[in-house]
Amino acid sequence: DAKTTQPTSMDCAEGRAANLPCNHSTISGNEYVYWYRQIHSQGPQYIIHGLKNNETNEMASLIITEDRKSSTLILPHATLRDTAVYYCIGVNYGGSQGNLIFGKGTKLSVKP
């Protein structure tokens, strides 16, 4: 799976948009970009995933650059409950079992 790099930590003011970057310069053409988050003392929670096109769901938006070397997860109106560690993961379903390989993620702190 593609190696991803993320900032160690970020702060965001409550009510503002949180933009979490991820670099995945070694991603191959058939590797998806997945985002999960982990709130303290809970298991990771799936947020969103994409391949080439931008994606939006009820939780977030995912913007993938045209060269697919980086992406940004956008939480449009961050709340205190969005404080968590956010993981960006590259996943290849081409022939593997598709298990997730987590890095250390970005610790997002949403402040009042």
Next chain:
Amino acid sequence: DTGVSQDPRHKITKRGQNVTFRCDPISEHNRLYWYRQTLGQGPEFLTYFQNEAQLEKSRLLSDRFSAERPKGSFSTLEIQRTEQGDSAMYLCASSLKEGVRGYTFGSGTRLTVV
């Protein structure tokens, strides 16, 4: 859909003892995964099942670890002769085949070996 359940939530054991954890996945999910997470690190893959077949084991899964999913439903993870280095959060997740729509994780079992 009650999500992925793990039992117990917390376990404290003495070094050298055996422990067993249970995971109940979402009923229609045919894939089940075990991960381990230590403080400050992301979860690390241990093993996964498709139905009752264990299809992959990580190098992290030493001989003291064994996982089963006997009827393709719940799974157990046993650690024999526990060591202090086994102290971690053990996470279970399930998914439909290949997890294209994401994995659903349980809240984990926190193991402390004293």
